[in-house]
Amino acid sequence: MNLYENLRALLEQHKVSINETILRYHSGDESHHAKIEPDVVVFPESTEDVQKIVTFANEHRVSLVPYGAGSGLEGQAIPIKKGISISFERMASIIEIKPEDLTVTVQPGMTRLKLNEELKKYGLFFPVDPGADASIGGMAATNASGTLAVRYGVMRDQILNMEVVLADGRIIETGSMAKKSSSGYHLNGLFIGSEGTLGIFTKIILKLHGIPENITAARCTFPTIRSCVDAAAAILTAGIPIARIELVDARSIKQVNHFSETDFPEEPSLFLEFHGNQSGNEEDIDFVQTIVKDMGCSSFVFETDSLKRAHLWKARHDLHYAFSHSYPNLSILSTDVCVPISKLPEIVEYTRNQLDTYGLDGGVLGHVGDGNFHTALLYNPHDPEEIAKSNQFNRDLVSYALSVGGTCTGEHGVGIGKIKFQKEEHGPALDVMVSIKKLFDPNDILNPGKIFPYN
Incomplete structure (x- = not known):
């Protein structure tokens, strides 16, 4: 049997699709990276479904790429080795709200706007707002932040516990309901920002905040x-x-x-x-x-x-969207550096000057409250000279950020586009990260080719 038939035998028929429109929809995100269609898309409806899918993929050495809302900007949802795209649109429920504990438990496909709409009746809200109506699972996978991070922090500050399916099918919890803990390694911090390379999230417990007076x-x-x-x-x-x-x-x-x-x-x-x-x-x-x-x-x-x-x-x-919809024939390269606050004025001024020096069109914007800013850089994807200029501009900007103690990505994640900067940023620590990846996913089935070079 082929992959599609094997998965249909494993799951109910309505949870597996090779419809061309669905394959195309799951081929990319909102980034400028080239789209690649998966071989098949699966739609789990429970943790048990996810466990079956992951176990199957591991046994058959098939790549498995999580897909939330498709709003990412670095290609994390692109199945570069094809295989299985695992969509969480049917795991998008609120499991439990505990107003007295200021917590909510959600499935990974729940989106932030829908969540906050439900929380309003309790006088509560979830503060991480990356702009797009991203899924909570995707936001956890990239350690998303947004406009309110300067006051409330990023995703890593909001998550108490997660249920995660590992590559070998084991199901673990990474934390607890307690607001803090000194027990064991900080697995929450390890999995948040791992971009689907270490495990598949099936349940997420979030901290909530009271709506200000x-x-x-x-x-x-x-x-x-x-x-x-x-x-x-x-x-x-x-x-x-x-x-x-x-x-x-x-x-x-x-x-x-x-x-x-x-x-x-x-x-x-x-x-x-x-x-x-x-x-x-x-x-x-x-x-x-x-x-x-x-x-x-x-x-x-x-x-x-x-x-x-x-x-x-x-x-x-x-x-x-203002840039992308106004220039439908152009692509947008969205930069994402973050630097110490003291270095912010000089690097933002440098960035604006570099755009003019390279003769590139684009805007500079960002969450300057935590040192994170972006460039929405417009370029013609069919013009080799503009592509080269855009890539060089991005390399120059990242090198500047790293030279002053910053990072190549403050919130979008590494995905495909930032792989080339990982060695420069992390040095020998990158080898430790690769070892952790191999420990959790020795067969390299979980979102292969993201964060680390594709082998």
Whole structure:
């Protein structure tokens, strides 16, 4: 029997597909990396289904690639060795909400927007917001963060426990319901960010937070991108408990206005948000206004209305789509470096200058509150010269980030595109990571060719 027939014998017929449209849908993500169709797509509905699939794949040496919402930006969901794509669209439920413990247990296919919609009735929310309506499993796999990371942390800070199916079919739990533990190795930290290379997540227990009494958003503009980032660094070092602080350069603001029908001043800008009570937020806003005025801020507008705040942040979150939908014939290379806060102003200014030096079109934006920023770089995928320039720009940027103590990826993950930087960043520690991969997955069936070079 072939792979499809073997899987149909293992699972119910409706859980296995070789439909051409479904294969094409599971061939890639939102990254610029080339799509590759899997041989077959499976749709598990329980941990037991996943265990059967993983055990089969391991016994038959068939590659197995997890697929969540397909919103990744580094090709993690691309089945480069074909094989089986394991879709979690039918494992997308909330298993249990415990308001008294501030926790929720979900299946990996649950998406963040749907989760927060359900949590509203309890006065709670889940803070990690990478922009796209990503799946929780995918967010755990890449250690996603987003605009609220400066206040609430990244995925690694939000996960208490996970149920994981290992390559040999064993099912383990990586943590507990306790808020902290000193017992044993920190397996949560090992599996979060492993991009599906060490095990398949089937259940995730998350920490929750109370919805703040008062939320105020603000937008301030500056004459130069350097003064804009200097202001962000000054706000952070002043110890203001800000919830969001986002950089959007003039080129990106222009794209926002075109795509989202806004009329923001087309200057380098910071988008800010304050969480707390009204009096506390008012004090923080006054303090921030004093700081940014000294940095040359030309306008400062704040908003408490929930609809207007949502519109502001939707414009920020839609920036990737603003570029991609406006230039459908071009590809986007999304860079993702993260550096110490003290090095942020110089590297952001360097990045904007490098775009001009290379004659490339793109915007600079990012979660500057934690030193992470991106470049949405437009290029013609059929023009070898533009491809070469874009790749060289990315290499230069990563080298700069690593030279000042940063990393090649702050939130998108390694996937396919960042493999070439791993040795430079990690040195001998990369060999330790490879040894861990071989220990957990000796037959290299779990998302092969991601994080480490494909053999």
